[in-house]
Amino acid sequence: xxxxxxxxxxxxxxxxxxxxxxxxxxxxxxxxxxxxxxxxxxxxxxxxxxxxxxxxxxxxxxxxxxxxxxxxxxxxxxxxxxxxxxxxxxxxxxxxxxxxxxxxxxxxxxxxxxxxxxxxxxxxxxxxxxxxxxxxxxxxxxxxxxxxxxxxxxxxxxxxxxxxxxxxxxxxxxxxxxxxxxxxxxxxxxxxxxxxxxxxxxxxxxxxxxxxxxxxxxxxxxxxxxxxxxxxxxxxxxxxxxxxxxxxxxxxxxxxxxxxxxxxxxxxxxxxxxxxxxxxxxxxxxxxxxxxxxxxxxxxxxxxxxxxxxxxxxx
Amino acid sequence: xxxxxxxxxxxxxxxxxxxxxxxxxxxxxxxxxxxxxxxxxxxxxxxxxxxxxxxxxxxxxxxxxxxxxxxxxxxxxxxxxxxxxxxxxxxxxxxxxxxxxxxxxxxxxxxxxxxxxxxxxxxxxxxxxxxxxxxxxxxxxxxxxxxxxxxxxxxxxxxxxxxxxxxxxxxxxxxxxxxxxxxxxxxxxxxxxxxxxxxxxxxxxxxxxxxxxxxxxxxxxxxxxxxxxxxxxxxxxxxxxxxxxxxxxxxxxxxxxxxxxxxxxxxxxxxxxxxxxxxxxxxxxxx
Numbered sequence: 201x202x203x204x205x206x207x208x209x210x211x212x213x214x215x216x217x218x219x220x221x222x223x224x225x226x227x228x229x230x231x232x233x234x235x236x237x238x239x240x241x242x243x244x245x246x247x248x249x250x251x252x253x254x255x256x257x258x259x260x261x262x263x264x265x266x267x268x269x270x271x272x273x274x275x276x277x278x279x280x281x282x283x284x285x286x287x288x289x290x291x292x293x294x295x296x297x298x299x300x301x302x303x304x305x306x307x308x309x310x311x312x313x314x315x316x317x318x319x320x321x322x323x324x325x326x327x328x329x330x331x332x333x334x335x336x337x338x339x340x341x342x343x344x345x346x347x348x349x350x351x352x353x354x355x356x357x358x359x360x361x362x363x364x365x366x367x368x369x370x371x372x373x374x375x376x377x378x379x380x381x382x383x384x385x386x387x388x389x390x391x392x393x394x395x396x397x398x399x400x401x402x403x404x405x406x407x408x409x410x411x412x413x414x415x416x417x418x419x420x421x422x423x424x425x426x427x428x429x430x431x432x433x434x435x436x437x438x439x440x441x442x443x444x445x446x447x448x449x450x451x452x453x454x455x456x457x458x459x460x461x462x463x464x465x466x467x468x469x470x471x472x473x474x475x476x477x478x479x480x481x482x483x484x485x486x487x488x489x490x491x492x493x494x495x496x497x498x499x500x501x502x503x504x505x506x507x508x509x510x511x512x513x514x515x
Numbered sequence: 516x517x518x519x520x521x522x523x524x525x526x527x528x529x530x531x532x533x534x535x536x537x538x539x540x541x542x543x544x545x546x547x548x549x550x551x552x553x554x555x556x557x558x559x560x561x562x563x564x565x566x567x568x569x570x571x572x573x574x575x576x577x578x579x580x581x582x583x584x585x586x587x588x589x590x591x592x593x594x595x596x597x598x599x600x601x602x603x604x605x606x607x608x609x610x611x612x613x614x615x616x617x618x619x620x621x622x623x624x625x626x627x628x629x630x631x632x633x634x635x636x637x638x639x640x641x642x643x644x645x646x647x648x649x650x651x652x653x654x655x656x657x658x659x660x661x662x663x664x665x666x667x668x669x670x671x672x673x674x675x676x677x678x679x680x681x682x683x684x685x686x687x688x689x690x691x692x693x694x695x696x697x698x699x700x701x702x703x704x705x706x707x708x709x710x711x712x713x714x715x716x717x718x719x720x721x722x723x724x725x726x727x728x729x730x731x732x733x734x735x736x737x738x739x740x741x742x743x744x745x746x747x748x749x750x751x752x753x754x755x756x757x758x759x760x761x762x763x764x765x766x767x768x769x770x771x772x773x774x775x776x777x778x779x780x781x782x783x784x785x786x787x788x789x790x791x792x793x794x795x796x797x798x799x800x801x802x
Contacts, residue, residue: 232622232626232707233622233623233625233626234622236618236619236621236622237618237619237622237623239614239615239618239619240615240616240618240619240678240682241619242615243611243615243671243674243678246671246674247649247672247674247675250649250650250652250653250656251644251648251649251652253652253656254648254649254651254652257651257652307542310538311539311542314535314536314538314539315539317532317535321536321539321540322539325539325543327785327788328543328546328547329543329546330784330788330791331546331547331550331781331784332546332549332550333784334732334736334777334780334781334783334784335550335736335777335780335781336735336736336737336738336750336751336776336777336780337736337738338736338738338751338752338754338755339751339754339773339776339777340549342754342755342758342769342773343549343550343552343553343770343773344549345758346552346553346556346766346769346770347549347552351565352565352566352567352766354552354567357567358567383545383546383549387546391791391792392792394792395792440643441643443645444643444645444646446646446647446738446739447738447739450738451755451758464645465645465646465647468645468647469647469739472647472651473651473654473743478651478655481647481651482648482651482652485645485647485648485651486648488645488648489644489645489648492643492644492645493643496643
């Protein structure tokens with residue numbers, strides 16, 4: 201794992217293949233990678249096409265009920281931006297994404313550090329850690345829905361909450377969904393960070409131990425800065441995925457009660473698929489896509505800097 | 516490993532060490548309990564479906580019902596058919612991804628060419644794109660072309676999940692493969708094609724296996740594509756139908772369906788555990 205991980209963290213510049221076989225003419229050599237990429241590109245275009253079409257929808261008044269579909273410019277955007285429902289779902293999505301990402305990152309780092317010890321418990325639990333991550337989010341949602349049931353859910357029974365306590369009530373639903381998300385994805389953060397911790401060089405730790413540094417000092421000054429790129433990779437993946445959360449929300453609450461859990465993608469689904477307002481849904485989606493894209497760009501930049509710094513501190 | 520001695524909470528049987536073990540134990544109870552509960556619920560008789568006991572005599576009745584005609588009549592979901600079509604769709608998607616993805620991954624891993632970075636970035640960006648952005652137009656296109664609820668249609672759309680995964684994982688495998696090995700084969704008079712099939716390909720076999728299995732898991736677990744582009748033609752969609760809708764909810768049938776639906780990914784995950792981390796972060800933000 202560790203050598204590969206280092207490979208994955210390398211910058212693109214030092215991995216250039218460059219050299220080619222002496223037996224083939226330069227012209228064929230030049231085209232080879234393109235020819236090899238053609239099939240993948242074809243599939244890519246096959247999927248890019250609907251994407252572009254989806255963006256096109258945002259400028260139309262396309263609904264299943266509308267016979268006369270035509271260009272309406274930015275009206276959809278103007279309408280969306282004046283909808284309280286839209287801003288509500290932006291808020292819900294951000295609260296969900298930020299709280300879930302922070303929670304999963306903190307818990308994941310703690311779990312990774314605890315598992316890093318070579319105890320027997322750590323070895324056994326490392327194997328089962330990933331199980332929730334491998335179950336389909338929908339199935340996870342179904343399990344939790346059964347456990348959340350106020351009448352015969354096991355949680356109300358174990359914690360003596362009575363049948364009036366509802367985990368999926370308007371005030372609690374979002375937090376319950378965050379808990380389910382943390383149940384599924386904390387292991388993801390934990391295994392990425394664990395792999396990172398294990399590939400750290402040991403010399404700086406030995407040196408500062410000789411100097412008499414305490415573990416907290418080492419954690420803060422050595423481990424955390426070196427682990428930062430790994431943590432950031434996990435944060436990027438979690439935050440991006442949380443922004444477009446759908447499966448678990450749809451299974452647990454379908455965006456309700458009221459609009460308490462209607463995230464952007466859930467709202468887009470209700471718009472497009474349930475209410476047949478294709479343009480409205482596409483507009484939600486395109487705005488979400490822009491948010492995801494811009495956030496990803498910023499986070500990747502941050503990651504590049506963190507990797508450069510970590511490489512500096514390792515040297 | 517000497518380094519471990521310096522890590523926090525390392526010494527055994529000290530207060531922090533014990534506290535750490537307790538914390539880890541607490542996480543695993545939280546982590547495993549829902550799975551255990553689902554399995555228990557699946558093993559209870561229909562009469563016990565709303566009970567919260569931990570002691571009961573287990574029965575396989577629910578599994579039989581879920582997979583038989585009777586389950587279909589009760590819930591109007593043909594779970595067995597969903598199981599079969601999920602398997603066909605996911606295996607198909609993985610196979611197409613391998614055929615199409617291996618050459619692309621090889622090209623990107625071996626050569627730096629104009630457009631290679633943007634091809635790779637676009638592949639990765641699909642990992643982050645909200646599914647609905649493409650699904651709604653696809654839904655309209657599929658209805659027009661008659662691809663709705665078909666194997667071809669599902670395989671095509673599952674490429675969104677499987678191909679980026681396969682290409683990204685395999686690219687790093689090909690990059691890590693020393694080019695000298697192929698050079699040596701070329702000097703021995705092998706053609707470039709044979710050098711690839713006889714030397715490079717066999718050496719990345721573990722990577723191919725890992726990426727294929729991981730791609731299968733992700734395709735299997737996908738919910739939104741089959742939800743919109745088929746009529747419950749997938750395990751994930753079929754399971755939610757057991758939760759009710761027709762007024763009556765079958766909790767232990769839901770649990771049994773959940774157990775059956777979760778088994779393939781769980782078994783695969785345990786077999787490819789070693790490759791999981793790399794696969795999950797798949798080349799994360801490389802390049």
